[in-house]
Amino acid sequence: MTKVSATVNPREQKKGNAYLYLVCLVAALGGFLFGFDTAVISGTVSLVKHDFGLNAVSEGWFVSCALLGCIIGVSCSGKLSDKYGRKIVLIISAILFLVSALGCMLSGSFTILILFRLIGGLGIGVASMVSPLYISEFSPSRFRGMMVSLYQLALTTGIVLAYFSNAYLASHAPNALDTSMSKILSTELWRGMLGLGAVPAGIFLICLILVPESPRWLLLKGKIQSATSVLIKIDGTEAAQKEIDAFTVLKGNTDEGSLKELFTPVYRRALWIGLLLPFLSQVSGINAVIYYGPRILEQAGFTLNNALGGQVTIGLVNVVFTFVAIFTIDKWGRRPLLFAGVGGAVFSLIIIGILFALGITSGLWILIFILAFIACFAFSFGPICWVVVGEIFPNAIRGKAVALATLSLWIGNFLVGQLTPVMLEGLGASWTFWLFALCCSPALWLTWKLIPETKGRSLENIEAYWKETH
CATH class of the missing domain: 1.20.1250.20 (MFS general substrate transporter like domains)
Structure with a gap:
């Protein structure tokens, strides 16, 4: 077992706290996308119904199909995150959100639109499980409640911004011109509403590449050096050693x-x-x-x-x-x-x-x-x-x-x-x-x-x- 003995000075602790907040905010973007994708649909229903001539059954399927993706995403994400790590599964969720937003915006038929809504549902299901899990495992105990609550804050913020973006696009759509962008932002406004989610999804994906793996998952897989490095960066060497010692006492083995x-x-x-x-x-x-x-x-x-x-x-x-x-x-x-x-x-x-x-x-x-x-x-x-x-x-x-x-x-x-x-x-x-x-x-x-x-x-x-x- 790796031993670490030195303690951190206040300046290093302040730097560690900033690092903690930054990484947890990145993970919380999964909650933002969850909220945004769930709420943005409210402004598109009547528009999609009109453009595709939907009946009541098709309209209900357009709204609720993402829930099927959510259930599938949640069901798969637990085993995948335990086996391959929290970070890689979060990256998968970001890719799903990005593909869904772009696919919905560019879909040429109602069937394709539903397909990409299902893909978005998969992203919601994965993010709703893995984002708060990652934050919980990453945060020191004295900050854990606050850090995980950032996920809920991001979720509610995503809902509000979806409402604002729908309202803004509806009131500021350009006059209909014979261009592809005009088609997206005016004559088929729902495409812009759904496609706007690609922006936070892309930011989420890029930021996730830069954050570390959950230290507790690393410990569980026996990667002590990597886990120690992350824990020291978060909370200093003394706290890191306590975490590792406590984990070692409880761990009977590293088997799944x-x-x-x-x-x-x-x-x-x-x-x-x-x-x-x-x-x-x-x-x-x-x-x-x-x-x-x-x-x-x-x-x-x-x-x-x-x-x-x-x-x-x-x-x-x-x-x-x-x-x-x-x-x-x-x-x-x-x-x-x-x-x-x-x-x-x-x-x-x-x-x-x-x-x-x-x-x-x-x-x-x-x-x-x-x-x-x-x-x-x-x-x-x-x-x-x-x-x-x-x-x-x-x-x-x-x-x-x-x-x-x-x-x-x-x-x-x-x-x-x-x-x-x-x-x-x-x-x-x-x-x-x-x-x-x-x-x-x-x-x-x-x-x-x-x-x-x-x-x-x-x-x-x-x-x-x-x-x-x-």
Whole structure:
């Protein structure tokens, strides 16, 4: 085992912190692309429907086909990232995003457009799993919550910028001229909206080439020298040695682990957390509220202008309150933020249902509680789900386990997307929101009974905790 003894001076520590932020921001670009690609579709649906003469089934397939790619991407990314490394799989996701954006922009038929939407879905699925995993493994324990929360911040920023870019292109498209660029930016505006994603995808790809591999993956593969070099650059030699020593104590061997370990008594609690927390974050109705929220806000008379409207308002609140998690998660801890955020979300959903039941669907009150729900989600469920899922699983199978947890999130996402219109029609808005509150509330029990406080703990310490307490 490599020994390192010297400590770093404050200047070197400051340089290490800057390096940490820079690398984590690069990885967080995966979240930005996830958010951008998911949200940009909202501005293209009516345009694509018109240009290709879509019926209701084809329109639904255009919107939802990326979800199939997401599920496939998540299912493959865990095993691939454990075997070949986090960095190479992130590079694959960047290539998928780039190919999808350019392919959608240049597609000559609806079938080709769907093909490239599926490719984009693969990129979303891979990035939604590997980006927060990489950040979690790369970050020192005292910064890990903040760094992983950057992923959620990037995701929400991507959503907002997609709304802004759609609005900008729609309002600044040039007059129709007989040129290819004019066709993209005016007569077939959706091509520009979808193609714009190639810019951040290209930046993501170039930056990923320059970042190192996850040090914990390097340790798992027995590449001690390479891991030591990265850890020293991040946090100094003394901290690097502690990380390596802790890893060595826990590591029985460097063989690839099996998901069967999660079903043993030692990790069963971690498995329940990993499956339930992401699922509950989706069945809280966040996507339904984001989807129907703009219409509610516009009915309430709250529009920034004709181009932006309620969608950007909700998106901005989502971004702003994510900063609450970034600045407090490593000070207050994961559990306090979850209790406060989930409790606030349940209360807001109940009040929204009451307002619908009373017919108060315009004015200030509906606005307040829609935005309150978004704010509560943004500083709790949104970022903390990714933080906790990236922390709780053992080193040897973290990639596969995080993929399983992320798949649970996408299943919840799918169910809400499919059932919300049915519930709104069959149950009405009041009971729909009350049902979301009911589905969201078990997260309070989960936080109280199962989720340990992981603030300030190394990943190896958390792994040891499961072995000590099972």
